[in-house]
Amino acid sequence: xxxxxxxxxxxxxxxxxxxxxxxxxxxxxxxxxxxxxxxxxxxxxxxxxxxxxxxxxxxxxxxxxxxx
Numbered sequence: 001x002x003x004x005x006x007x008x009x010x011x012x013x014x015x016x017x018x019x020x021x022x023x024x025x026x027x028x029x030x031x032x033x034x035x036x037x038x039x040x041x042x043x044x045x046x047x048x049x050x051x052x053x054x055x056x057x058x059x060x061x062x063x064x065x066x067x068x
Contacts, residue, residue, distance in 0.1 A: 032060070 054064035
């Protein structure tokens with residue numbers, strides 16, 4: 001009969017991390033559809049000399065920032 005000591009016992013092997021396909025496809029920017037970068041036009045008419053045209057906060061904003 002053999003006896004084991006703590007030096008004879010090997011720790012269990014670590015599990016390998018697996019990534020889902022979404023995590024391996026690239027950065028978040030590569031998941032943005034190309035149509036999101038297309039330019040759209042917005043027709044406006046300034047009713048006053050002090051009026052400001054609407055602007056987008058960032059290129060991927062859903063809408064325009066309006067000013068009063």
